[in-house]
């Protein structure tokens with residue numbers, strides 16, 4: 001058991017602290033006793049077999065579901081009972097396994113709407129000149145979507161859709177980025193560019209990232225630490241090398257391949 005592991009070269013102040021976090025629903029225990037700290041600028045990846053509770057843990061962190069046990073805090077301030085929108089305002093940004101885009105809206109419009117909404121402005125899209133034009137251009141540049149500004153979401157490839165979801169997230173300048181299986185549905189040819197974008201956001205912009213991902217080859221060289229979930233519990237939390245060599249983790253994955 002290495003759940004108390006502290007290995008990482010990239011340590012800063014704790015941003016997020018989970019303490020005994022649990023979630024029971026309909027008599028079933030989905031998440032149980034998860035305790036961990038996420039450090040400023042850290043990249044923490046969650047792996048584990050299907051149904052291990054990874055998305056449920058993200059739901060608990062982002063506020064989609066309320067924990068039935070334990071607490072969580074962002075920058076030392078308790079978040080446990082706060083709703084999704086308050087957590088988002090405090091800096092918890094999230095993408096989902098399935099796409100959350102509007103098919104007929106353009107790439108630039110998605111980002112502009114996010115900027116308007118962040119500033120408490122109208123959720124109706126302004127067609128005339130917008131004070132957000134420079135910001136929209138900047139975010140699209142950072143995410144490699146500048147040349148697709150006028151394309152509708154329906155016209156994008158899966159990889160471009162994922163990039164747009166990241167662009168929308170970046171508008172809020174989140175303290176913490178929760179990425180739930182960003183490679184899901186993305187073609188093999190597009191995985192390297194998307195991986196590189198996430199790496200840049202982490203390494204060059206210093207963003208704190210939590211990511212659920214099934215593909216170990218994507219995570220190796222990206223994650224500072226791996227958290228292994230199994231039956232709703234944290235089975236191991238350590239450097240990628242230590243986790244992949246851990247016999248307890250290997251046994252949990254028997255038959256599934258790590």
Ligand SMILES: Nc1ncnc2c1ncn2[C@@H]1O[C@H](COP(=O)(O)OP(=O)(O)OP(=O)(O)O)[C@@H](O)[C@H]1O
Nearest residue numbers: 025026028030048049050051052053054055056057
């Ligand atoms: N609202 C709910 N009510 C009852 N059971 C739920 C609910 N949400 C999730 N579960 C169950 O909790 C377990 C964990 O699901 P979760 O989606 O968190 O796992 P996961 O590790 O993200 O899986 P995957 O890798 O397949 O996405 C599953 O058995 C799922 O069926």
